[in-house]
Amino acid sequence: MEIDKAIGESEDKRLKTKYNNAIFVITRALSLYSIEEVAFSFNGGKDSTVLLHLLRAGYFLHKKELSASSSNGGLSTFPVRTIYFESPSAFTEINSFTYDAAQTYGIQLDIIRQDFKSGLEALLNANPIRAIFLGVRIGDPTAVGQEQFSPSSPGWPPFMRVNPILDWSYRDVWAFLLTCKVKYCSLYDQGYTSIGSIHDTVPNALLSVNDTSSKEKFKPAYLLSDGRLERAGRVKKNALIxxxxxxxxxxxxxxxxxxxxxxxxxxxxxxxxxxxxxxxxxxxxxxxxxxxxxxxxxxxxxxxxxxxxxxxxxxxxxxxxxxxxxxxxxxxxxxxxxxxxxxxxxxxxxxxxxxxxxxxxxxxxxxxxxxxxxxxxxxxxxxxxxxxxxxxxxxxxxxxxxxxxxxxxxxxxxxxxxxxSTSLMELYPSRRLMTSLTDVEVAEPLSKLGLEFPDIYLGCYRKSRQGPIIICLKGKDNARIDSAVEALRKKSKEGVFVDMK
Ligand SMILES: Cc1cc2nc3c(=O)[nH]c(=O)nc-3n(C[C@H](O)[C@H](O)[C@H](O)COP(=O)(O)O)c2cc1C
Ligand SMILES: Nc1ncnc2c1ncn2[C@@H]1O[C@H](COP(=O)(O)OP(=O)(O)OP(=O)(O)O)[C@@H](O)[C@H]1O
Ligand SMILES: [Mg+2]
The missing domain is CATH 3.40.980.10 (MoaB/Mog-like domain)
Structure with a gap:
């Protein structure tokens, strides 16, 4: 079986471990449920493409175990029921990749044109399905709280969600796809790193290549070095803080x-x-x-x-x-x-x-x-x-x-x-003044100043009980602070508030 062979020949120890663990989950699921009771949720994305090949390998190894056959050939058909929730807002590249993959690997694709929940309800009513394989990975918003075997959430039809690649990283996904030399959706070579709908997905700006021509170019998805940022093209990511x-x-x-x-x-x-x-x-x-x-x-x-x-x-x-x-x-x-x-x-x-x-x-x-x-x-x-x-x-x-x-x-x-978020971490200007006025004398002009300049922070402290009072003015721009200092100086005799270095 070409996938098992490619991983076996690879020297990537970590990928082998990930592969073996995922195969273990798949073969356990195939032992727990009959082939009619399982389904694979496939959407042409990179994670589900990984899962497609893992399932092909897992099914092959499971069968081999059962029949103790020594066959080392490929699979011409894929017997796991495969469901695709087709949506008008899917990328055409995703649709065509999904259909091409189905044809290449002998997949009978069940196309569902309803939302996830209603579609699953209808599917489960019409079929004895008890477990569904998903390409969910830790880090996906929907992975929170899930295990490799997780029952569907309350409010959803009852089935077991099986997540064989839950603990795979972005890097593992690409290591697998490239090591096995399998086809993946062409969008990933155009800088898309995680694909949702046409309305919420753009190429990942972190893969943008500076080019003099007017059209922006992007490096392929597998070159994204920090997998944590794979969803940077999914949401408007203009804020860290x-x-x-x-x-x-x-x-x-x-x-x-x-x-x-x-x-x-x-x-x-x-x-x-x-x-x-x-x-x-x-x-x-x-x-x-x-x-x-x-x-x-x-x-x-x-x-x-x-x-x-x-x-x-x-x-x-x-x-x-x-x-x-x-x-x-x-x-x-x-x-x-x-x-x-x-x-x-x-x-x-x-x-x-x-x-x-x-x-x-x-x-x-x-x-x-x-x-x-x-x-x-x-x-x-x-x-x-x-x-x-x-x-x-x-x-x-x-x-x-x-x-x-x-x-x-x-x-x-x-x-x-x-x-x-430039304004949040930019250095705020400040100015410090020193005065030998007493607390009582300084209190009134300062509180008036606070009312006149609510945007200026006014801080007061002294370094010793007998020493001068230090007044700190802090604000967004120098001009505003200067106006506040001028206003303060107008409230007292000249030379009372001295600038400090
Ligand atoms: C086969 C399948 C099973 C799902 N099971 C659940 C589930 O048990 N609980 C849940 O909250 N969402 C479930 N979902 C929904 C996914 O978590 C979905 O991706 C998520 O709600 C985000 O939806 P969106 O595409 O509208 O962003 C399931 C989706 C699919 C395709
Ligand atoms: N429209 C859909 N039809 C069938 N399965 C789906 C659909 N959308 C999501 N899924 C299931 O949910 C899993 C997680 O989706 P997700 O978008 O995170 O991964 P992906 O599409 O495989 O890869 P990518 O992160 O690059 O978009 C998929 O691998 C698939 O099993
Ligand atoms: Mg996706």
């Missing part, structure tokens, strides 16, 4: 941040937390208002409770400490729990870790890189060896000292600019 900022907060100018440190060593006084201070300064310098800093124990529940609280009241939560492979590194588990999702192996992330700890990595394992499922976005920057982890409005920083934080911050700033 802005998207997650709640609509309420967009009404007020200042964005709210919360900073959380995780570490028993900080609480016991064994280690000093320098990151919190540095992060607060950085956030303030770009116009954010830090609402709270907290230090937590290395405890899943402490982390989840605090993250849950902060994520609902702040625009963005920054958390650091407790990130890594040690037993005490529970931050990601806490974040997952706060969002009510589980930790799931993330192969794109493992790929990055592999470069760091290659000698400890067997190539088969994928448990080492577990991330909160369905809510994680990896923010990769070429200056970082491991991407930053973003779970909705929680950013998990891996930094353990201020130098590392500096670098992560720089990358985060650049990445969020790339994401189109």
């Amino acid at each position: 802005k998207n997650d900022v709640g609509s309420d907060s967009q009404k007020h100018e200042v964005l709210l941040a919360s900073v959380i440190a995780v570490g028993d060593e900080i609480l016991s006084g064994t280690a000093e937390d320098q990151l919190g201070l540095s992060l607060c300064k950085k956030l303030t310098s770009v116009g954010w208002s830090v609402q709270q800093t907290s230090v937590l124990r290395n405890d899943v529940d402490s982390v989840s409770e605090e993250v849950d609280r902060q994520r609902s009241i702040c625009d963005m939560v920054f958390i650091y400490g407790g990130v890594g492979p040690l037993h005490s590194d529970v931050t990601l588990a806490g974040v997952a729990k706060a969002f009510g999702v589980r930790l799931a192996p993330d192969e794109e992330f493992e790929e990055y870790l592999r470069h760091l700890i290659s000698e400890h990595c067997t190539g088969d394992r994928n448990e080492m890189a577990q991330l909160p499922e369905g809510i994680t976005e990896l923010l990769h920057h070429e200056k970082l060896s491991v991407p930053l982890i973003k779970c909705r409005n929680v950013i998990v920083l891996a930094a353990t000292n201020t130098e590392e934080l500096e670098k992560e911050w720089e990358c985060l700033t650049e990445l969020t600019k790339l994401g189109g």
Whole structure:
């Protein structure tokens, strides 16, 4: 059987493991259910193309096992009922690939022209189907909470969803298609990396090639290096941070941040937390208002409770400490729990870790890189060896000292600019004034100024009880701050408010 042979001859150990696991799931399903009781949901996409060939191989191996036959030939027909939900908004390339594949591999295609739910209801009423094979993978929005065998959801007709490639990464999919040299839909060679309908899918901008001619060109899908971004052509992806900022907060100018440190060593006084201070300064310098800093124990529940609280009241939560492979590194588990999702192996992330700890990595394992499922976005920057982890409005920083934080911050700033949210991370200008007026004398002009310039942040502090008061004015542009300073100076005698360097 050509697929089994191609994988057998390949030297890609990881692909072999993935293949064997998927074949195991398929052959178990074929043992549990009769051939009339299973169906394959095929839509011509890359994931279902992988599954098509895995099913062909799995069926062949299953039959071989049953008959102990030594036949090594191919398959001229494919006996698993194959369903395709055809829609007027499908790409013509997808339709023609689906029909061509059906012809090439002897597939009897059941074309369903209803929505998924009604179509499945009718199908299950008319046939004894009990299990349906799907090309769903972890990372797909619909994969959340699914296992390799997952009963259909409440409200759906009852059947078993069988997901043999649930734990495959984008890279695994392409490794398989290219190793087996099988045909796939032509759109993938034109920069499409994940295909929905004609209304919501464009080529992935990350594959765009700079070309002098007027027509934009794209590299093929298998060249996308960060598989996490395979859906970048599916949704309008112009926000890494802005998207997650709640609509309420967009009404007020200042964005709210919360900073959380995780570490028993900080609480016991064994280690000093320098990151919190540095992060607060950085956030303030770009116009954010830090609402709270907290230090937590290395405890899943402490982390989840605090993250849950902060994520609902702040625009963005920054958390650091407790990130890594040690037993005490529970931050990601806490974040997952706060969002009510589980930790799931993330192969794109493992790929990055592999470069760091290659000698400890067997190539088969994928448990080492577990991330909160369905809510994680990896923010990769070429200056970082491991991407930053973003779970909705929680950013998990891996930094353990201020130098590392500096670098992560720089990358985060650049990445969020790339994401189109320039105004959120741009440096906010500020001006500091010093005055020897007393608190009582300064209070009134300052509160009036606050009313006149509601868009300017006014902060006051002193370095010693007897020393001068320092007034900090921060805003979106210099002109506005200068006007505020001028207005303040008009309220008192000349020379009372002195600029500080
Ligand atoms: C064969 C098949 C079975 C499905 N079973 C379920 C299910 O059990 N529960 C569910 O929420 N969605 C199920 N879906 C729907 C998919 O998750 C679907 O892709 C998702 O709802 C997104 O739909 P969209 O194409 O409108 O974005 C199923 C789809 C197919 C093709
Ligand atoms: N219109 C459809 N008809 C039949 N099955 C479908 C349809 N849409 C989705 N599916 C099933 O859901 C699975 C997941 O769909 P998804 O779009 O994530 O993957 P894909 O289409 O195979 O690849 P890609 O991610 O490149 O679009 C498919 O592999 C297929 O099993
Ligand atoms: Mg698709």
